[in-house]
Amino acid sequence: xxxxxxxxxxxxxxxxxxxxxxxxxxxxxxxxxxxxxxxxxxxxxxxxxxxxxxxxxxxxxxxxxxxxxxxxxxxxxxxxxxxxxxxxxxxxxxxxxxxxxxxxxxxxxxxxxxxxxxxxxxxxxxxxxxxxxxxxxxxxxxxxxxxxxxxxxxxxxxxxxxxxxxxxxxxxxxxxxxxxxxxxxxxxxxxxxxxxxxxxxxxxxxxxxxxxxxxxxxxxxxxxxxxxxxxxxxxxxxxxxxxxxxxxxxxxxxxxxxxxxxxxxxxxxxxxxxxxxxxxxxxxxxxxxxxxxxxxxxxxxxxxxxxxxx
Numbered sequence: 001x002x003x004x005x006x007x008x009x010x011x012x013x014x015x016x017x018x019x020x021x022x023x024x025x026x027x028x029x030x031x032x033x034x035x036x037x038x039x040x041x042x043x044x045x046x047x048x049x050x051x052x053x054x055x056x057x058x059x060x061x062x063x064x065x066x067x068x069x070x071x072x073x074x075x076x077x078x079x080x081x082x083x084x085x086x087x088x089x090x091x092x093x094x095x096x097x098x099x100x101x102x103x104x105x106x107x108x109x110x111x112x113x114x115x116x117x118x119x120x121x122x123x124x125x126x127x128x129x130x131x132x133x134x135x136x137x138x139x140x141x142x143x144x145x146x147x148x149x150x151x152x153x154x155x156x157x158x159x160x161x162x163x164x165x166x167x168x169x170x171x172x173x174x175x176x177x178x179x180x181x182x183x184x185x186x187x188x189x190x191x192x193x194x195x196x197x198x199x200x201x202x203x204x205x206x207x208x209x210x211x212x213x214x215x216x217x218x219x220x221x222x223x224x225x226x227x228x229x230x231x232x233x234x235x236x237x238x239x240x241x242x243x244x245x246x247x248x249x250x251x252x253x254x255x256x257x258x259x260x261x262x263x264x265x266x267x268x269x270x271x272x273x274x275x276x277x278x279x280x281x282x283x284x285x286x287x288x289x290x291x292x293x294x295x296x297x298x299x300x301x302x303x304x305x306x307x308x309x310x
Contacts, residue, residue: 027065185212202230249278
């Protein structure tokens with residue numbers, strides 16, 4: 001099968017909204033080319049190896065989506081453009097140039113994003129290893145072998161990276177965890193390797209659930225992690241000591257009422273996928289439901305927020 005690759009050149013503030021529009025309109029996979037993230041990983045030694053040069057235009061973020069090539073793809077292109085124009089009428093222009101599109105083969109699509117994904121060190125102990133690269137861990141390192149395929153989550157994006165670093169601080173042996181919007185399953189796998197005892201991972205996307213299941217199996221964690229299709233916390237039973245949601249601000253806000261009910265006493269809610277400008281909205285929604293912000297970190301225009309019961 002061939003795919004239509006559609007790219008939108010935008011800014012950091014609008015990248016999240018653009019990505020969501022492309023997914024809502026049926027994208028089978030997306031790639032966010034963030035020059036600030038690339039430079040951060042290069043400068044901090046996060047990548048074990050890379051042939052990507054330093055990025056000089058750090059203002060332009062390119063969001064690329066892939067759609068199956070069929071008789072309706074031109075209609076799809078018009079819908080995307082119409083949605084982007086509608087947002088620009090409300091918040092002002094955020095695109096640099098027109099939509100770009102081209103036809104790519106399935107093999108090209110599957111391999112295109114791999115040039116941005118290499119062995120990556122996160123926090124003090126976690127190491128992310130793409131399934132196609134070799135790595136010999138140092139003493140004490142926890143290696144996550146991942147192949148995200150069509151699901152979100154290589155661990156290199158600021159949101160996922162910050163979540164994983166916080167998991168090193170907050171995961172306790174045997175704790176029960178819910179991972180909402182699991183994507184590739186990377187955060188559930190990290191929690192399991194750090195000692196969590198029982199993990200329920202859910203995603204509304206059946207493709208993501210399949211990919212996450214494959215990654216969980218490849219890491220030998222089938223006995224610890226149960227992954228299934230579910231809409232937010234509706235795919236979970238009982239309560240958890242830790243609830244993780246690396247999604248977007250609006251969905252995090254929508255999730256908060258259920259989080260307040262699903263957390264065990266003394267439990268923690270770890271939320272990310274939130275741009276800095278929306279952190280106040282998330283905190284207010286959490287406070288209304290008895291959740292108190294205990295920790296927040298910023299990186300590259302994104303935040304990770306940690307809440308406990310007030």
